[in-house]
Amino acid sequence: MKKTITVIPGDGIGQEVVSASLTVLETIAKKFNHTFSYQYALAGGAALDAKGVPLPDETLKLAKSCDAVILGAVGGPKWDSNPQHLKPERALLGLRKELGLYANIRPAKIYSALAEASTLKKEVVSGVDIVVMRELTGGLYFGKPSGFERRNGEEVGFNTMIYSESEVRRIAVAAFEIARKRRKKLCSVDKANVLETSQLWRKVVLETAKDFPDVELSHMYVDNCSMQLIRNPKQFDVIVTENMFGDILSDEAAMLTGSIGMLASASLGGNVAMYEPVHGSAPDIAGQNKANPIATIASLAMMLTYSFHLSEESDILEQAIENVLNKNFRTGDIYTEGTTLLGTKEMAEKIIHELSTLH
Ligand code: IPM
Ligand code: MG
Numbered sequence: 001m002k003k004t005i006t007v008i009p010g011d012g013i014g015q016e017v018v019s020a021s022l023t024v025l026e027t028i029a030k031k032f033n034h035t036f037s038y039q040y041a042l043a044g045g046a047a048l049d050a051k052g053v054p055l056p057d058e059t060l061k062l063a064k065s066c067d068a069v070i071l072g073a074v075g076g077p078k079w080d081s082n083p084q085h086l087k088p089e090r091a092l093l094g095l096r097k098e099l100g101l102y103a104n105i106r107p108a109k110i111y112s113a114l115a116e117a118s119t120l121k122k123e124v125v126s127g128v129d130i131v132v133m134r135e136l137t138g139g140l141y142f143g144k145p146s147g148f149e150r151r152n153g154e155e156v157g158f159n160t161m162i163y164s165e166s167e168v169r170r171i172a173v174a175a176f177e178i179a180r181k182r183r184k185k186l187c188s189v190d191k192a193n194v195l196e197t198s199q200l201w202r203k204v205v206l207e208t209a210k211d212f213p214d215v216e217l218s219h220m221y222v223d224n225c226s227m228q229l230i231r232n233p234k235q236f237d238v239i240v241t242e243n244m245f246g247d248i249l250s251d252e253a254a255m256l257t258g259s260i261g262m263l264a265s266a267s268l269g270g271n272v273a274m275y276e277p278v279h280g281s282a283p284d285i286a287g288q289n290k291a292n293p294i295a296t297i298a299s300l301a302m303m304l305t306y307s308f309h310l311s312e313e314s315d316i317l318e319q320a321i322e323n324v325l326n327k328n329f330r331t332g333d334i335y336t337e338g339t340t341l342l343g344t345k346e347m348a349e350k351i352i353h354e355l356s357t358l359h
Pocket of ligand 1: 075089092093247278
């Protein structure tokens with residue numbers, strides 16, 4: 001198989017985790033006789049420094065003309081005080097919107113070797129296997145009007161939370177389809193006791209449920225969900241929710257696993273999908289070979305599954321990650337006494353070594 005991948009390392013540890021992960025992907029390519037070619041593109045702070053904008057047209061063009069996009073992370077203190085349209089984060093939002101990536105899949109699965117790494121009790125987290133399906137191109141993030149204004153002699157900032165039926169329906173369908181392939185339980189999270197957008201959300205999810213009678217649907221308010229995720233995370237299979245709630249809940253779900261450095265994501269919905277670790281650019285450890293590359297490597301496993309339909313390759317990659325963790329190799333974020341501390345590159349090398357032993 002021949003595929004072209006647009007690689008956007010971005011800022012901070014994005015650079016390191018992406019380059020380490022590509023060495024792993026190349027190993028998969030060799031092992032299974034695939035040819036992946038890479039076109040590099042700038043986004044975020046890196047693009048601001050080189051081109052003066054967070055998302056250059058050239059990047060968008062490359063992202064639209066390939067088979068999948070890999071993104072590291074964007075952002076950093078250097079650009080934090082930039083005006084809104086010149087913040088590195090705009091690149092991410094622009095890519096999501098322009099590529100039509102309305103369905104963001106964020107799995108939070110506990111690797112058994114890491115059950116001790118969670119801040120929660122082992123018996124609460126062991127066996128947790130949740131997928132957060134976050135709506136990614138609507139809601140408060142993109143709703144108009146938004147901005148700053150002077151009202152009654154003072155400055156106000158405002159955003160609009162808006163969802164149309166079709167926006168809710170397509171993410172609901174995607175979530176039901178994922179649930180159908182898993183344990184067939186879907187929890188739709190909203191704030192229907194307060195928000196009109198949530199009332200519409202709930203109505204459309206209920207309508208959509210008629211086409212998925214085999215999936216058990218429940219509804220939960222977002223505040224309760226954030227509590228239930230800590231109290232009893234094993235009750236969840238797939239969670240579907242709007243953009244902002246999903247941003248928050250997916251970080252919370254990620255932390256159940258001990259480190260956000262482990263969590264992968266796939267953003268689907270358009271012609272080209274984008275894969276990125278859930279973690280950010282971590283400027284405090286950037287450039288020190290300390291970052292955990294597993295989130296990005298696991299994102300590549302998702303790419304193999306969702307974009308290239310290479311499930312055997314994807315399974316082997318996930319197995320290699322698991323084996324390395326079982327052998328007690330750790331990066332700093334998941335290190336505990338008695339395990340072996342590795343850098344970013346060395347962790348990727350261990351996974352590569354493991355790949356060579358798997359069939
Ligand atoms: C995420 C991030 C982004 C978001 C930021 C960096 C714009 O937190 O992917 O979860 O809020 O969506
Ligand atoms: Mg977030």
